[in-house]
Amino acid sequence: MRRIFFFTVFALSITSCHTSKKLTPDIVIEKDNAPSFNGKWQLKMLFASENAWTKPPFININLKDKTFIGNSSCNSISGQFTIIDSYLGFDKNITSTKMACTNNYEKAFLSALLKINKYTINKDELELSQGEIVLMTFKRDY
Numbered sequence: 001m002r003r004i005f006f007f008t009v010f011a012l013s014i015t016s017c018h019t020s021k022k023l024t025p026d027i028v029i030e031k032d033n034a035p036s037f038n039g040k041w042q043l044k045m046l047f048a049s050e051n052a053w054t055k056p057p058f059i060n061i062n063l064k065d066k067t068f069i070g071n072s073s074c075n076s077i078s079g080q081f082t083i084i085d086s087y088l089g090f091d092k093n094i095t096s097t098k099m100a101c102t103n104n105y106e107k108a109f110l111s112a113l114l115k116i117n118k119y120t121i122n123k124d125e126l127e128l129s130q131g132e133i134v135l136m137t138f139k140r141d142y
Contacts, residue, residue, distance in 0.1 A: 041138035074101035088119040
């Protein structure tokens with residue numbers, strides 16, 4: 001009886017050693033949205049209000065490299081982002097040209113971009129949110 005008990009405990013301990021949990025999450029891009037995420041998106045709304053931009057900001061997404069380029073209405077911008085499921089985060093190290101800008105919209109645009117942590121795509125509209133609050137809405141620019 002002792003041998004059976006010892007053998008059972010030994011077998012269970014060996015089996016449990018081979019069972020491991022994966023600590024890092026799998027990066028999964030939403031299959032329905034992934035192809036449509038690529039491309040150029042022009043700002044439609046910022047902070048739930050349509051804005052009278054002289055030159056509307058835009059971002060051009062490269063999903064493969066996880067990079068973007070664009071314009072903040074005055075300066076050219078570029079940077080990187082992270083995307084996991086519906087999470088989207090723009091890296092705080094956004095590169096920007098340093099032209100003098102006469103409007104204050106640029107600061108609001110860049111500030112909102114850095115707060116983004118979620119995205120949703122509905123046909124030709126991209127919503128960028130902080131939690132459940134939509135901060136920016138873009139339309140596809142063909």
